[in-house]
Amino acid sequence: MTETAPGLGEFDFAGDDHVVPFYVEGLDVRGRAVQLGPMLDAILERHNYPLPVARLVAETVVLTVLLGTSLKFEGKLIVQTQSDGPVDLVVADFSTPDRVRAYARYDEEALAAAERGGRTQPHELLGSGILAFTIDQGAHTQRYQGIVALDGATLEEIAGAYFRQSEQIPTKVRLGVAELLDRDAHGKPRHRWRAGGMVAQFLPESPERMRQPDLHGGDGDDGNGQFEEDDLWTEAKVMVETIDTDELTDPTVGTERLLYRLFHERGVRVYQPQVVYDRCSCSRDKIRNVLDGLSREDIENSIEDGLIKVTCEFCSTTYRFEASEVRSQ
Template sequence: MSDFDFSQRFLFDDNDVRGELVALEDSYQQVLAKHAYPEPVARLLGEMMAAAALLAGNLKFEGLLVLQARSSGPVPLLMVECSSEREVRGIARYHAEQIDAQAGLRELMPEGVLALTVDPKDGQRYQGIVALDGADLAECLSQYFVNSEQLPTKFWLQSDGRRARGLMLQALPADRLRDPEERQAAWEHVTTLADTLRAEELLKLDNETLLHRLYHQEQVRLFDALPLQFRCSCSRERSSRALVSLGEEDARRLLEEEGGTLSIDCQFCNHRYLFDAADIAQLFAGGGSDEPSSTRH
């Protein structure tokens, strides 16, 4: 776990607004190290990683939050997962020859759609959809909460290819302020101040300094930081289940076509899982395939 990868919650004492700050550095670099992403793609992927970590901070159960964006443009797919254990991974698919160095969200993902999926280990899966028609990812996510009639929520996201940072503000149910006009005024006040935040401030300032710069006239409580880390959830067992889902006949046919060794590559971390004839036989005999067979060296 890195000291540079964490989420940290804060609370305003005088109104019904909470906030969350996220910093990703080592985990972001581990994701980028798996693929040679062009700089605009790396920046957008970093913003999505920060967004997923912010949203996963709301999970009150064991499970997974997934952000998946698709488009008809130079970046047909972006996908980030963040678990309730604050383990994050991400991937992008892109057409390098179509990417301009100065491209933003609209140029990279025209006609894009973002799916936000909450997948609890126990319970019902939930998914929301939002069009990627805003100026940037933060605007699109903020609009999603407006359209879904959930608690007002607003995002600020930045990434520079080295680190990714995010800020989220969210209105809470009425408690300290009961009058609707007072609540709206308080919400507009804290979000308007956050709109003054410059990209370099979000990327480079520590959380205490950032909050003091924005809200030095407010009573803000900053809670302990919680660690974030890169971890891929791929495994040999999951690859085995994928082979079982094909059926024995198709698996053996693929094995023959591949010259006696089947490989399943994880698209997130590039780890490769190999299966030979003995593995396939053991798998469909019900013995599983947690370890490679002793026939392959």
């Protein structure tokens, strides 16, 4: 462990919308933790999602932030679901070093039926399908994509399966979302969202210690193979599993206090927090480039009252183009 990594209390607490990297020397565990407040509110308020959809988007944003802030290069992490549930598409992306955006697509009738039946947990809203993790380093590079099945498991479990399948790193993820009803400075009722999460990974110096139980082999595999998980990783997982939603989302607990509660006996260290912002990457020039790639027929079909209007699905910004300026290409 480097001497530059400060202990808890050696700088101000990170607060909302800051990712805190940490290292637990006694457990060979590294990770990141975060509490999201105003940034998440900004994303969800602009779309006015029904509450179950907002919760699902919030979980996806937390997961994307935790994974995206680990990127060591200039690029983008895209986390996207495609499924057959009431919410058939959720997309969140993180652009280095600090920009986050997200949106969801849902079927109103199917969502209403799910709510009547009490099936509003995130994994129930998604149904069956896939969750894709895509890393894009920009032009002249090849995208990397990892895909795991949406099979009724939670996003926490699916993220763990992704790391086991693609990175072969023992990983534990916790996600939590809370809906708050309070009053503003003028006494008016207001609705706010909070969310938090943690990702912990077992990274000992000896890679042999990272070995995990074999994946189930399908029909004929009785799953009785002998396997002993590393004791330190077992301990770390048990600690992370004790986290409840209140600890992940309560601003009076805070990320550093939670890390201290979990790991202080094992020597937890924290690093400089990284701020994240609600910022979309759309622009008028980018939209214009998309329009320039459309056929003449598509352009004509898009014109209403002499204008072409394009609304960004992420930030809801509407761009207006005169028909003449697009036709001129």
